[in-house]
Amino acid sequence: MRGISKLAHELGLSTGTVSRALNDVPGVHQNTRRRVLEAAQRLGYEPNQAARNLALGQTRSIGFMIDLDPDTAANGDNFFMGVFDGVQSILTPLGLDLFVLPCPSKQHRFAYLDRLVARRLVDGMLLSGTEQHDPRIELLQEAGLPFAALGRSETEAPFAWVDLDFEAVAEAAVDRLVSQGHRRIAVTVPFGELNFGLVFKAAYRKALKKHKIAYDPEIVFQSGFGDEDGYFLVDAMLDRPDPATAIVLIFEAAAIGMYRRLEERNLRPGTDLAIVGFRDEAIVRHLRPRLTRFEVSLREVGIALANVLVDQINAKDQAGHTPAQSKVPMTLLPGESDGPPAKNDRRRSHSLPETSRSA
Amino acid sequence: MRGISKLAHELGLSTGTVSRALNDVPGVHQNTRRRVLEAAQRLGYEPNQAARNLALGQTRSIGFMIDLDPDTAANGDNFFMGVFDGVQSILTPLGLDLFVLPCPSKQHRFAYLDRLVARRLVDGMLLSGTEQHDPRIELLQEAGLPFAALGRSETEAPFAWVDLDFEAVAEAAVDRLVSQGHRRIAVTVPFGELNFGLVFKAAYRKALKKHKIAYDPEIVFQSGFGDEDGYFLVDAMLDRPDPATAIVLIFEAAAIGMYRRLEERNLRPGTDLAIVGFRDEAIVRHLRPRLTRFEVSLREVGIALANVLVDQINAKDQAGHTPAQSKVPMTLLPGESDGPPAKNDRRRSHSLPETSRSA
């Protein structure tokens, strides 16, 4: 005999009573409950999770799907740990466990999720790295599994999400650059289908419009998450007709590469090219001149995300429930990397050091 | 009706036969098997995980416990994603799922693990951030749950582990510095009980002995994982009698802070102070002068770790099985940050800029 029946046997009780005592079901004598709790404690009893899940039809656990794809993982690295902690701070008090489910780099995200969902492994799912059209969202909607996404998507039906306030970033950055005298402001967007690129671009266009600046797709640069992407960005930006005088990044690491390449070209960030960085991170904190960037609490992101999911779980089967959606604020940390445009443009040096990657 | 009984009903078969067909149990007619597989595919059937776990007494899944403790999380950030991918590459083909189990920053590691183990959530466990004495190891041994640790520990009974080859790092770094003419070589060790600090220090002492250099505990510096730790390290190193001429780091980010502080003091890494960095990472790749550092494949770490665990699982209940233990090689990437000691020591400037943190 093992598990709850062993415990019940030792106590001379039925498993039903023991179960009720353990689960705080009302209608158990106080003394009985005390005896049960004491014995459980003493014998180190914990209910078998599988049996409990089967009987209850739920798992009391939440999955958080992340990508191990090296392109985005480099980014995720400095992002998710903080988010997890925020998520846990909400879930743990509710008795919900968090399992992080890393999708192997070689596996298809949809197939990976599909299998997990069908196996009824978790009661709720957290998604990240949402794409413009993200079939995972429909999958979860059809499966009736409560979920919340870290990131928006163009998907038709409304769904629960939390996202960074990319609109605020675009507006604050453009406003600030314009007030410094910039009129030709470049931006970065991610490669591929990641939805935040769209969101950011739209907000950027809106901000330009506000200042009556024409939109020029030529100075919207695709970039990856690495600092080397910033390195190559400098040449791509400057070695073209009518180069921009400023750029707004939505990748943390890019600023590092940009600083390095600018230095190699004997140019100075903030003087010869204005740079507004993205998230405040240890890796950019010590750039000189100090990088203008945005602060966001990853813990708050996790908290918001967990709250939105819990709301979905509570509202399950509730007909007219509107999924919650919220943006986490990003506040500007002013630095000296985004000064006014240079009076005399010394950026087209003819004795440039070669970049390590040939064009 | 749902699940396997629904599937069986549609096919006019018993659940037993369907189960056997699905699980490749021999003794099912070929045509029957084909029909079952086809129907399962068509109806998107996946076995309920809880029911399967309960019937089998196993979960076919592996847990990987990580810490969300901010002190170490900053490190883990740039470490675990690569390791996960390596782990998955071994587990997935074996039909084992990986759940990452993040221990909330406020929760006690032992209690967190204890609960997971008692609930029989996984068939095997991967541990990280092992401490000198790590009670989690005994917990798992007593529970009889197969496990492998990323990192060694002083724990009595032998257990399965994979670790970075800190010995090779210490020896290669000291050899190289000595051959450049250094005799006074400092090292860093982590705060707290993390076991790799001990391992590294022992290897360092051994390497010194080889070169007949006396060990001086005064130049063994405790450090955290952040780049700011490197920043403060510079003053701690230099502003003392008889400062070391070289230092070996076992934290990636520290080099960044050191470079910055040295620059503020008008000193040059590699010329005024020799620095040997730790793991090659994007964040140190662009330091100039180029940082001498070590390369290790995180994927290989994950692969080794998963293999060691799988070996433990297979050997379960096997009496005389010796747990596998292995070190992942770290190979030197020579840079220019560790040149010979300066002829004239210009390190004690009397017009130092203040550090931002007062002493």
Place this chain on the structure above:
DNA sequence: CTGAAAGCGCTTACAG
């Protein structure tokens, strides 16, 4: 080769 039945360890109406 297939089916009927027991069992995995819980929870929860239903009696008493």
Place this chain on the structure above:
DNA sequence: CTGAAAGCGCTTACAG
């Protein structure tokens, strides 16, 4: 307030 029993959805000896 407590117990006996059914049921959650699988797997697997045991018959046939």
